[in-house]
Amino acid sequence: MIAITNPATLGLTALLFFIAIFGRYVLFSLAFWWLFNVSLKDQFAHRAVQTRPRKAGQDWREIGWSVLTSLLFTVLALAVILAYQHGYTAIYTNINSYPIIWYxxxxxxxxxxxxxxxxxxHRWMHRPGVYRWVHKTHHDSITTSPWTAFSFHPTESTLQAIIIPILTFVLPLHLSAVGLIxxxxxxxxxxxxxxxxxxxxDxxxxxxxxxxxxxxHHSLHHTQFRFNYGLYFTFWDKWMKTESPDFHRLFGEKTKKGVNNE
Structure with missing residues (x-):
């Protein structure tokens, strides 16, 4: 991990982290966009979940919000690095510090x-008094694309991002595990x-x-608002009965053609 010893190093580290964070977003977004909208467009055209056209200028608006999100992520990353240097976090770099199964x-x-x-x-952000000020920016993208992935109001970006840095203070995590997460x-x-x-x-x-x-699953959240609040997994939506009743039907419709063509 980079040792920050002076303002110049701090500035360079901030720049490198911003390039890494925003660059990762751009790389993934471009790769997925090109793969499924250019290279494999004919094979996957029937799998478009939401057919409503995207708004004029939507890509650039999402990229603009994503720049702010990446800047906030950079600030949090720097805070974690500084805390690590002063021995405040539980991050470790020697893989043998804990049993390998812990990884x-x-x-x-x-x-x-x-x-x-x-x-x-996410459910809290959909409350009427909160949604307009915190979550609406993200939901302005009804028809999503990979560019939507980091398109958040700064308040939402901060609320979303804060949990991982907090966990580095209380849960032993190998540095590479943080990167993998x-x-x-x-x-x-x-x-x-x-x-x-x-x-x-299926x-x-x-x-x-x-x-x-x-x-x-997630496109239905952007169109129905009242369902599918999860991030990686569906278990909370299943347990709390907030999974869209249209999910399995729509998933079957969007993937069935590929089966028939095989």
Whole structure:
């Protein structure tokens, strides 16, 4: 991890982190957009979940909000680095500091806590007195795309992002595990906002697939508002009965053509 010893190093570190965070968003967004809108367009055209055209200038508005989101993520990353340097976090760099089994377990714990935190935060953000000021920016994108993944009002960005830094203070996490968690977060968000269902037919009934959120699941949240509040997984929506009653039907419709063509 970079040692920050003076203002120049701090500035350089901030720049590098911003490039990494915003660059990761751009890389994933461009890759998914090109793959399913250019390279595999004919094979996946029928899998577009929401057929309503995107608004004029929507891509650039989403990218603009995503720049602010990336700046906020950069500030939080710098705060964690500074805290680590002063020995305040539980981040470790020696893989042998804990039993190797702790590595996957720690990631699973973080994902579960993050999912739980986000689900209830998300429901709170849909309260009438909160939605307009915090969450509406994201929902201005009714028809989503990978560019929507980081398109949040700064207040929402901060509320969403704060949980991972907090966990680094109380839960031992290897430095690479933190990076892997952030990679999973970006990948999942890009897939969920793709508006093209990438999972195979009947995956929504598979022992694993039934717990994973994809484009169909999250697109329904952007159009129906009252359902599908999860981030990575569907279990809170299932437990709290907030999963859209249209999900399985729509998933089947969007993935059935590929089965018939095989």
């Amino acid at each position: 996957p377990i720690s990631i699973a714990i973080v994902l579960f806590i993050h999912e739980t935190y986000y689900y209830w935060l 952030l990679l999973i977060m970006t990948l999942s968000s890009a897939i969920n906002h793709l508006n093209t269902e990438v999972y195979p037919h 995956f929504d009934k598979h022992w694993l697939g039934r717990w994973l959120i994809g484009a169909t």
